[in-house]
Amino acid sequence: FPAVMADLTARAQTDxxxxxxxxxxxxxxxVCVMRQDHPLAAEPLTLDQYCAARHLLVSFSGKPYGxxxxxxxxxxRERRIVLTVNQFFTAGRVVATTDLLTVxxxxxxxxxxxxxxxxxxxxxxxxxxxxxxxxxxxxxxxxAA
Numbered sequence: 001f002p003a004v005m006a007d008l009t010a011r012a013q014t015d016x017x018x019x020x021x022x023x024x025x026x027x028x029x030x031v032c033v034m035r036q037d038h039p040l041a042a043e044p045l046t047l048d049q050y051c052a053a054r055h056l057l058v059s060f061s062g063k064p065y066g067x068x069x070x071x072x073x074x075x076x077r078e079r080r081i082v083l084t085v086n087q088f089f090t091a092g093r094v095v096a097t098t099d100l101l102t103v104x105x106x107x108x109x110x111x112x113x114x115x116x117x118x119x120x121x122x123x124x125x126x127x128x129x130x131x132x133x134x135x136x137x138x139x140x141x142x143x144a145a
Contacts, residue, residue, distance in 0.1 A: 077125075
């Protein structure tokens, strides 16, 4: 994937034809997720409450921070990450049985909710809309995969 991004970036800065096609699958947003009877679940979440809570980070890269931490840093704030996992579903299962908060795509909460055990709240800081795109090489444009 890094090679694809480098190729797209280089070609976007020139007049050459990009060798990749893309299709927007959906636009989404990330939300704060917690168990249904979490002490913070009864009302809208404030930035102070969010930063004071203990957090589970979903990190596909293994890095100990994510885009939420970058947004908080821009506000001069930070959160306390006490556990890191590499899957959204695992995060949902852990949060359903603990007082940890996590951040998941809003559309995924129903999938990870495990029978309604999870609730979501809007994050207390501005974040851009997330775009999920499919990307493929033009030479493979007619493959069934």
